[in-house]
Amino acid sequence: MDLDLDFVRRRFPKPCWDWAFFENAGGSYVPQSVIDRTVAFMSECQVQPHASFAPSAMATERIEAGHRVAAEMIHASPDEVVMGRSTTGNVYVLAQALRPLFKAGDELIVTNLDHEANVGAWRRLAEFGVTIKEWKVDPETATLEVEALQALLTDRTRLVCFAHCSNITGAFNDVARIAEVAHEAGAWVCVDGVAYVAHRPVDVKALDVDFYLFSLYKLYGPHIAALYGKRQRLLEARGQNHFFIGEDEITDKLNPGSCSYESTAAVQGLGDYFDALHKHHFKTAKNSFRARVEDTYGPIVRHEEALASRFVDFLCSKPGVRLIGPATADPARRAPTFAFTVKGRRSAEIPPAAEAKKIAIRNGNFWAWRLLDALGIDQRDGVVRVSMVHYNTTEEVDRLIQALDPVL
Numbered sequence: 001m002d003l004d005l006d007f008v009r010r011r012f013p014k015p016c017w018d019w020a021f022f023e024n025a026g027g028s029y030v031p032q033s034v035i036d037r038t039v040a041f042m043s044e045c046q047v048q049p050h051a052s053f054a055p056s057a058m059a060t061e062r063i064e065a066g067h068r069v070a071a072e073m074i075h076a077s078p079d080e081v082v083m084g085r086s087t088t089g090n091v092y093v094l095a096q097a098l099r100p101l102f103k104a105g106d107e108l109i110v111t112n113l114d115h116e117a118n119v120g121a122w123r124r125l126a127e128f129g130v131t132i133k134e135w136k137v138d139p140e141t142a143t144l145e146v147e148a149l150q151a152l153l154t155d156r157t158r159l160v161c162f163a164h165c166s167n168i169t170g171a172f173n174d175v176a177r178i179a180e181v182a183h184e185a186g187a188w189v190c191v192d193g194v195a196y197v198a199h200r201p202v203d204v205k206a207l208d209v210d211f212y213l214f215s216l217y218k219l220y221g222p223h224i225a226a227l228y229g230k231r232q233r234l235l236e237a238r239g240q241n242h243f244f245i246g247e248d249e250i251t252d253k254l255n256p257g258s259c260s261y262e263s264t265a266a267v268q269g270l271g272d273y274f275d276a277l278h279k280h281h282f283k284t285a286k287n288s289f290r291a292r293v294e295d296t297y298g299p300i301v302r303h304e305e306a307l308a309s310r311f312v313d314f315l316c317s318k319p320g321v322r323l324i325g326p327a328t329a330d331p332a333r334r335a336p337t338f339a340f341t342v343k344g345r346r347s348a349e350i351p352p353a354a355e356a357k358k359i360a361i362r363n364g365n366f367w368a369w370r371l372l373d374a375l376g377i378d379q380r381d382g383v384v385r386v387s388m389v390h391y392n393t394t395e396e397v398d399r400l401i402q403a404l405d406p407v408l
């Protein structure tokens with residue numbers, strides 16, 4: 001069955017649709033179920049969890065349920081997933097936690113494709129004698145080639161950090177293949193999945209990644225984030241919380257200050273949303289939430305491809321447009337996240353043309369500073385980014401095309 005857009009959009013508060021919203025890679029809308037779960041937590045059990053009185057027990061149960069949904073979204077178990085306030089914060093904590101495991105002269109590889117979240121915290125470890133190497137994009141295609149990684153790997157390489165999907169180009173990296181290559185060289189991988197999770201189901205076990213990070217607020221959830229690690233890796237990582245929290249208390253030891261309770265509980269609303277989509281689109285009920293999630297991405301992916309193909313055709317028909325990343329809507333290669341510059345115009349001139357028609361897009365560097373540098377694009381003005389998700393309609397894409405047509 002095709003994605004029923006009326007059904008999808010009815011799950012969200014009405015004012016969401018006052019604008020054609022194409023800044024989803026910055027942060028997506030949340031369905032009413034997430035809002036309801038937040039309100040229910042804050043009005044019924046806004047107390048410290050883990051005490052025995054009833055509201056506290058209720059808080060514990062709801063926080064654990066939200067945590068479980070976050071873990072199942074990527075096919076992990078909750079004791080392998082740490083909730084934190086942001087992916088940037090989670091990478092920072094992880095880098096500090098792994099630092100004692102690295103010796104001077106050990107090598108870490110970061111890219112110049114990534115959002116700075118999965119770069120800067122690792123680069124800082126150079127202060128402690130670790131060597132940082134950069135896996136560079138091909139400046140013509142803005143892609144990372146596995147051969148270039150292979151040339152960087154040595155027997156001192158400990159970790160390779162890269163993104164599942166670029167928040168600029170929308171292109172996917174072949175995580176399973178890269179993990180295999182890194183593992184053969186004896187290195188671990190740390191994957192930023194932030195720009196990927198809204199578009200495709202993730203299975204951290206199948207990908208065989210050591211660490212995987214994503215932000216719930218880009219996945220129709222509250223403004224928090226999750227860090228997955230293989231259990232053994234998380235046990236080895238050194239605790240960053242109070243000294244009396246044990247090294248085996250994985251989810252607490254890597255969560256200094258803990259994560260917003262109401263937001264963690266509200267992730268249950270993301271589960272409610274996927275369940276509602278599944279029930280509406282599939283005749284056969286499935287017992288496991290994970291199986292329902294996998295099914296539900298099917299119509300999402302097909303709809304996103306239809307949106308992407310309309311927009312990529314439009315961009316490619318414009319000789320003055322430089323599309324950054326793959327000129328295709330192929331769902332195996334990209335998410336419907338597009339970045340471009342326009343010959344003879346500043347990127348900052350483009351969004352106002354859309355805003356006049358109540359269409360939200362944005363220009364900037366989107367914290368992928370090093371990528372723009374590699375591509376010779378001024379970071380302050382940046383690229384124009386149009387990022388779609390499944391709740392966008394073809395009618396909205398057509399409105400966007402009409403608004404952009406005179407200015408591109």
Ligand SMILES: Cc1ncc(COP(=O)(O)O)c(C=O)c1O
Nearest residue numbers: 086087088115117167194195215
């Ligand atoms: C690909 C990617 N990684 C990381 C981040 C940072 O996420 P957070 O805001 O949770 O730190 C972003 C945010 O835009 C992103 O797009």
